[in-house]
Amino acid sequence: MHEYVGNVHLHSTYSDGALTIPAIAKIGARKGLDFLIVTDHQTLAGLEQEQEGYYDKTLVLIGMEANEHSHHYLALNVHKVVPDNENQPQKVIDEVNQQNGIGIIAHPVERGSKFYHNGLVFEWTDWSVQGFQGIEIWNYLSRWRDQLTNIMSGLRLIIRPSVSLHKGPYRQTLDILDGYQSRGQRVFAYGGSDAHGIRIRLPLINVDIGSYEEGFRSINTHILSEQPLQGSLAHDKKLIYTALAEGNSWVGCDYYKDSRGFRFLAQSPQGKWGMGSVVPYHDNITLRVQTPHHARVALMRNGKPWSFSQGHHHRFPVNRLGVYRIEAQHRRILKWQPWIFSNPIWIL
Ligand SMILES: [Zn+2]
């Protein structure tokens, strides 16, 4: 299997981001990312101006983010602008499906901060929707802003933005995703930076909000593919979008420890199945997990912790039907740092 790491939610000067796509790509390449998906608000201008392609070793693809005040929706692998419809987000989802795109509900749960437009949030509230491909379970910028609760936390977050990673994603967001997955729907977890690269210059300090540098080394989506990238836009675009759609992937908080090398699969004498697979129940299925560093691993079944393991290699025999996914934490000084959130394997 070939592993590729990318950031699937970020903004450029085509909307409210601070840098052009070539400048962003340079940062992505420096951070070792294999792909970036630019998701400017309400526009595919980057696509229209043929900005997709390889910049050094990093492939830049262009999607968009639909809707303005609520129900933000990432539309990947689309070729026409997806019109906003905040009151009927199902229409936005349907339009992305019409174009055979990949649609991801962005930062559905937000608390807001009194320092940002008096607590303004961009939540997803209509959960009657169906047919979307994924939920962004961890949005770096949104989690950073939500923790700006007072002057002290604000100073800490400005001086060391990575402290915003310590609490991990909202459990409420994971619960929503677990709900869909437990009902047998192939809806997957994605994570991104939502980088905008905004810099506010104050007399004593520069305040960076959602910097590309920090974002690209923080919350990434890792994909596994049987075929390797070949260095051509057409081939590799298809490969990356196929892998993203199939859910053989995980969300990694790569800031302290790179999650490259993580693996999660179901194995039995009859075969092997990766994340995103639906496996018919049979005897002697074992779920196998490999973590690139010592980790505390929770096997989640139907959204609830089911079994635990510590170390590098983890094995869980399966004797019940269910949807299984992994949450892994690594050691950070005396604490456990939320690290890897895998996509699930259904055993049905
Ligand atoms: Zn958004």
Ligand SMILES: [Zn+2]
């Ligand atoms: Zn965004």
